Amino acid sequence: MNFILRRLGFYALAAWVSITLNFFLPRMMPGDPGDAVMARMQGRVQPETIDAMRKAYGLSDDPLWQQYFDYLGNLMRGEFGIAISAFPTPVTDIIRTSFFWTLLLGLTATIVAFLIGNLLGIIGAWRRGGLVDSVMPPLLIFVGSFPYFWLALLALFFMGFEWGWFPLRHAYSSNISPSWSLEFVGSVAYHLVLPAASLVVVAIGGWVLGMRNTMISTLSEDYVMMAEAKGLPQRRVMFNYAARNALLPNLTAFGMQLGFILGGALLTEVVFSYPGLGYQLLGAVRNLDYPLMQGIFLIITFSVLGANLVMDLLYVRLDPRVRGA
Amino acid sequence: MAIATETSNSQGTPAGAAPLIRIEDLKVQYLSPRGPVRAVDGVTFDIRPGEVMGLAGESGCGKSTVAQAILRILQPPAVITNGRVLFDGNDILDMSDDQLNEFRWRDVSMVFQSAMNSLNPVMTIGDQITDAIQAHQRMPGRKALERAEELLRIVGIEAARIDSYPHQLSGGMRQRAVIAIALALNPPLMIMDEPTTALDVVVQKEIMSTISRLKQELGFSILFITHDLSLLVEISDRIAIMYAGQIVELANARELFEQPLHPYTNGLMSSFPPLTGDRVKLSGIPGSPPDLVHPPAGCRFAARCPRRFEPCGSEPLFAEAKPGHRVACHLYPESRTPQAQEAIREH
Numbered sequence A: 001m002n003f004i005l006r007r008l009g010f011y012a013l014a015a016w017v018s019i020t021l022n023f024f025l026p027r028m029m030p031g032d033p034g035d036a037v038m039a040r041m042q043g044r045v046q047p048e049t050i051d052a053m054r055k056a057y058g059l060s061d062d063p064l065w066q067q068y069f070d071y072l073g074n075l076m077r078g079e080f081g082i083a084i085s086a087f088p089t090p091v092t093d094i095i096r097t098s099f100f101w102t103l104l105l106g107l108t109a110t111i112v113a114f115l116i117g118n119l120l121g122i123i124g125a126w127r128r129g130g131l132v133d134s135v136m137p138p139l140l141i142f143v144g145s146f147p148y149f150w151l152a153l154l155a156l157f158f159m160g161f162e163w164g165w166f167p168l169r170h171a172y173s174s175n176i177s178p179s180w181s182l183e184f185v186g187s188v189a190y191h192l193v194l195p196a197a198s199l200v201v202v203a204i205g206g207w208v209l210g211m212r213n214t215m216i217s218t219l220s221e222d223y224v225m226m227a228e229a230k231g232l233p234q235r236r237v238m239f240n241y242a243a244r245n246a247l248l249p250n251l252t253a254f255g256m257q258l259g260f261i262l263g264g265a266l267l268t269e270v271v272f273s274y275p276g277l278g279y280q281l282l283g284a285v286r287n288l289d290y291p292l293m294q295g296i297f298l299i300i301t302f303s304v305l306g307a308n309l310v311m312d313l314l315y316v317r318l319d320p321r322v323r324g325a
Numbered sequence B: 001m002a003i004a005t006e007t008s009n010s011q012g013t014p015a016g017a018a019p020l021i022r023i024e025d026l027k028v029q030y031l032s033p034r035g036p037v038r039a040v041d042g043v044t045f046d047i048r049p050g051e052v053m054g055l056a057g058e059s060g061c062g063k064s065t066v067a068q069a070i071l072r073i074l075q076p077p078a079v080i081t082n083g084r085v086l087f088d089g090n091d092i093l094d095m096s097d098d099q100l101n102e103f104r105w106r107d108v109s110m111v112f113q114s115a116m117n118s119l120n121p122v123m124t125i126g127d128q129i130t131d132a133i134q135a136h137q138r139m140p141g142r143k144a145l146e147r148a149e150e151l152l153r154i155v156g157i158e159a160a161r162i163d164s165y166p167h168q169l170s171g172g173m174r175q176r177a178v179i180a181i182a183l184a185l186n187p188p189l190m191i192m193d194e195p196t197t198a199l200d201v202v203v204q205k206e207i208m209s210t211i212s213r214l215k216q217e218l219g220f221s222i223l224f225i226t227h228d229l230s231l232l233v234e235i236s237d238r239i240a241i242m243y244a245g246q247i248v249e250l251a252n253a254r255e256l257f258e259q260p261l262h263p264y265t266n267g268l269m270s271s272f273p274p275l276t277g278d279r280v281k282l283s284g285i286p287g288s289p290p291d292l293v294h295p296p297a298g299c300r301f302a303a304r305c306p307r308r309f310e311p312c313g314s315e316p317l318f319a320e321a322k323p324g325h326r327v328a329c330h331l332y333p334e335s336r337t338p339q340a341q342e343a344i345r346e347h
């Protein structure tokens, strides 16, 4: 209980710090970001609208503390303001759709990498010095030594552009409207392959090596030796005895990975023009769209904090020893 | 140590009683950067039906390696470099993987030293019994569970514990559960590798009496491995004493306790606490066992031996000094090679 309270306290503090930072950052930019923004809007909208917008964005001439409390109040009501680059769409609308795409991409890539990586690690450790074990680690190190950005571009260039196996951009084909139809879901899956695969290729190495090492130490446990002495089929010894135990520490790492999903795929989204949070963030930066930037920053921080909190709570459930601490 | 040429039944096997299992000139090495560790270096003994064979020696002398070689569950870097393990006339070391999996647990099962570590922490006790049964016999799940409950009752655990996970049981109960698993297929031979070492004295006594009772009721043979010779007093029929990868003495239990021949056996006996009375400080054997990468030429115990003399620089034969009592020590003429005899004559 004590442990949970302390963790909750920590997360509350972290949340407050990030909210406050988020308030000050645009205000610390050189020049007046507000003016810069408004300058871009000049001539496109009425001056009265601009004044209203300034007010709405909290870029008023009020004293700083008042701006701060206005900002907090807006956040409480779930108002992130209006996106400048997509006026007059509310920031929350943009975040909601891009949040979904980021989640889809991140979850797919993380889960696939986790499954394949652990399976390869299990097999590598089981047949130590065998084919998988001798080919995988050097290959993974080789792949891992290239900058991700470069790998992703390479994949996009050859498989997307040169050979035309996969689409070049976006999350679904623009001539299908979103619905639960087979056609649409298929299109989403098709668009997902390349960006997700690029993430899997770089993430998989960690899982393979991690699993291989825990698995090797698990294989020397007495219970694995006893399982073998029992004359059980190899598969059963490998999965039910060795791998199931070796997987436990990896599950924790998996949970932590989930927390980073939202912030993690930024480069991927940019390279593959995948309309997630990262892609939107790039657009927001380009267009000096401060409300959108702030909204995305906040959503990313809160997701990481939230995922970590969930992991902490889960850990308390999984490991009785933590409860007393 | 050379193997003395085998005269018929030189180990005192009663005429007509074929041994259940026979280990012949077994050699196992652990490949290490310093060179091969000769953990087991020419071990020969047999176990008869219904017999309890004790295997004792200081820790590190190769007892567990012998046990694991019999079931062929040694892990790399261990390699079996020589020998035969004959069960029912078949050499286990020659078996294919399928034959081996059939042989394991059905013919020989094993109780490991630490019950804490030999149970799978994420599987219930019941599942760990039934998977052993179902790997060897076609049996519907319900019947296998009934059998598992019966086995738990036999070793003194309530049947309701069948769905418990290992961490929900006490140390003693866990070791009982391991014994229940070992009994699952009613094997004729059970290897017990220090089955009570990790337990406190009271629990240790309970487990020992459970083992004796089960042996009485079910009549299987046991290879009972321990570093504590005192545990073997009550339970074993014969005892083999192992030192630095070799068996140095083998005799009937009573005879071994009353008239130990090898100086190492003597040392081991004076180093175990009296069963009654205060725990006195153990005298032990001064010195430590030799490096098994470069074992000394000649008798391996010589450096620590209080009765060392001239011939000990050559290897003694493991020979029958008295009927049914074998020893590898130059104190006994039967063990002396011509070379050793010469060394004695010269002085």
Ligand SMILES: Nc1ncnc2c1ncn2[C@@H]1O[C@H](COP(=O)(O)OP(=O)(O)O)[C@@H](O)[C@H]1O
Pocket (backbone or CB within 6 Å): B030, B031, B032, B037, B039, B057, B058, B059, B060, B061, B062, B063, B064, B065, B066, B076, B077, B078, B292
């Ligand atoms: N994996 C290993 N690598 C190198 N040496 C080993 C390994 N395992 C055991 N040994 C050595 O083999 C010898 C016998 O070990 P073991 O059979 O476990 O002895 P015991 O069971 O009698 O205590 C010991 O001296 C030990 O140091």
Ligand SMILES: [Mg+2]
Pocket (backbone or CB within 6 Å): B060, B063, B064, B065, B193, B194
């Ligand atoms: Mg041992």
